[in-house]
Amino acid sequence: MSLNLEQFWPHARPWVESLATSFPGKIIKPQFAWWEVGHILSLITLGGTTILMNLRLLGVGLTQEPPSELYRNLRFWQNVGVIGIVVTGILIGSANAERLYDSAAFIVKMLALIAGIILTYGVSRPVARDDGAVGLAAKIWFAVGGAIFLLGLWIFATSELINPGVFHIITAAGFIVLFAVAGRGRLIYLGVLIPLIVLQYIWTHVIVKADDYAHLTPVNKTFAVIFTAWIAGTALVQLFRAGRGESGGPLTKIIGYVTILVWVMGAAAGRWIAFA
């Protein structure tokens, strides 16, 4: 499967083609690289603030301070990051519209953006502000944002050529679990994960030749499922195990995981627009 915007709005192509030669695309094009830098810097600002605020919901990172203190200190910079990616994204997109129109990764990125905004402003921030308590409104927004996130993830995972990008999300989830699980649990986690990585390498380089794509694809897909199962399983154990510095229950932690991963999905999909 490979979706793109043309399948939804087939008559929009002339308008999309005209974007690069009209305002603001025409103005942006000569300074395209600078706007790209702005986009990356905004993503970094958003990433840093989101990671810290949501790791805190998981009971990791700045645990000496309550989540509300992190919310109070990081909200301005998180706003800077979100506004930055939206503004620079629109400008870059207008100068490069035809490529986005034909791209499945762009659909994933837009779903991640919508889900990211909902999960950040409707769920993660209110929960951090209330020191881990999840209110009814946050639960409703979490259901909406989470569903959009899963839809984007499904499109990412099932679209040809861009689906290797899902490994970014699996890797990020793997790192979050590594941070969240402590002590013996971390050793067990790594004790299975590292041999799995080595096994995947051997399987895809020795047992199956690296240029034998017909056989590599099912192997890599199988490993993606195995990695996901192991990482999600470990996360599940961590969700129900009380640790130091935790301010909420399992749902608070799930919100922490999902809010980080939704922005990782947005960044990953953005990168894969250039690759496929």
Next chain:
Amino acid sequence: MIRAILVWLQTELGKGSGDTAQSWSEALLGSLNFWGLVEGSHLIGLMLFAGTILVVDLRLLGVTFRRTPVSVVSDKVLPLTVFGFIFVVITGLALFYAKPLFYYHNIWFRVKMIVLAIALINILVFHSRIQKTQGSWDSDAKPPTGARTAAALSLLTWLAVITCGRFIAYDWFECGKPQPAFINWAEECKVSEKGAVTLGGQHL
């Protein structure tokens, strides 16, 4: 000398026998998805590394977490930053390994390496000198001038590193195109495969 090593890395290391044999570097660059995964991972790693260092630097500047001691922020956030840095370095080395000669003759890469060295020296100076007196200003909302200067320099250098990193992808100053003499010198275009061409079109 350096270039000779890079030529060997790019074209010889790991090369098997046969006409179509590739070096490991060429195999990495030519891989269907792996190079893209490494490149994407480098960017996502930056979200963790640079994103968390931003927060630490803002604390040192007295902009955020003014009620939280600097030691609390650095002790809890810097391990994440270091983890992110290691990840970014590993993926960055892999990207370099995929086309070492391209990077070697790229002015943005060279500037990036110089600014990266400045950023690392700044970290060393901070830890060896400024941090020694941290006990006396740890809880201050606004740390002393030395700490704030180090934080500002940190932000500026990482900003420059990221900017140069992005500009590497653009061929504005590519060897083999007409370039000012300074660019041809700075990129060592004369010894590159594409050679050096002056603004007047003369091949050097």
